Amino acid sequence: MRTEEFDVGEYVDLMGLLLDLKIADEYRDGVVANFERIRAIANLVNSFPLPEEIEVAPVFEP
Numbered sequence: 001m002r003t004e005e006f007d008v009g010e011y012v013d014l015m016g017l018l019l020d021l022k023i024a025d026e027y028r029d030g031v032v033a034n035f036e037r038i039r040a041i042a043n044l045v046n047s048f049p050l051p052e053e054i055e056v057a058p059v060f061e062p
Contacts (some may be wrong), residue, residue, distance in 0.1 A: 008035045 009032050016023050023031055 006039070008032050008039060011035065 002007065005053065009028075012032050015021075038048055
C-alpha cells in the first residue's frame with residue numbers, strides 16, 4: 001500500500017470496530033498520533049536495504 005493513500009485515522013477507526021474496542025473521543029487523537037509515529041518508524045525499518053545473501057538466524061548471538 002502506498003503511504004500517501006494510507007489514512008491513519010481511518011485505520012484506527014476500522015481496527016477499533018474489528019476488535020470491538022471503543023476508543024473514547026478524548027483519546028482518539030492521541031491514538032492516531034501514536035500510530036503516525038509507529039508508521040514513521042516502521043517505514044524507516046522497512047526501507048533499510050538487506051543483502052540478498054543474508055539468512056535468518058534462529059538464535060541471536062551478539
